[in-house]
Amino acid sequence: MQDFKIRFPAGYQVNDIFNDNLDLNVIFPDNSVFFGTSFTVNNIQHLMEKGPNNYFWAVDMFIVKDLEKITIKKAIQDAINDEYFNLIFSQIGSLSTVYGKSVNYDSIVDECS
Template identity: 40%
Template sequence: MFPVPYQVRDIYNDNVDINIVLENGEVYFGTLFTLQNIKDIMESDSGIYFWSTDMLILNDLSQESISNVIKKLLSDGILNQVFSKIGTVESVFSHLGWNDYSDISSY
């Protein structure tokens, strides 16, 4: 899921925050970037450094690519090494009335 609606303007030059919600109710956070986006950020911020927590670089930010990379991280068993666990469905989304994965999966 996306904390804000998916609003990628250029799949080759943008970044997007994501929440990964697992069936066991765990919620992880990450930010996806493209290389071109990092280059543009570096150039506009004087190029001294670039840093982002829970960052993953993708070739493009199409919804298909995002879905494929999340599936790959899960199948490789490294999701918790790439992104940070931020809580459970209940603790992260209780303000929406969501208490478990079934509430999210119907969203």
């Protein structure tokens, strides 16, 4: 099992775990920070019906069954195990560039634990 921590840059603000989306950062012990947005299938359908376009896309889109924290954590672990993580998420920097020079891996709170 790969060690990693999850942070929600805008906070964990979910109205419906089956119809919403959520930005997240995945942080590894080597201090690398990756970004992605978790969507549910219902949320994509909702956005398609609401929007003017006949398509939907998002950079770093990660589709999950629901937005429960445990589901997100397990889905990311599965993506790592299946070697798809680097295809889904984009590296946005290191702990020092994203969170500040005084922050280290041990001081980061995993918001999905």
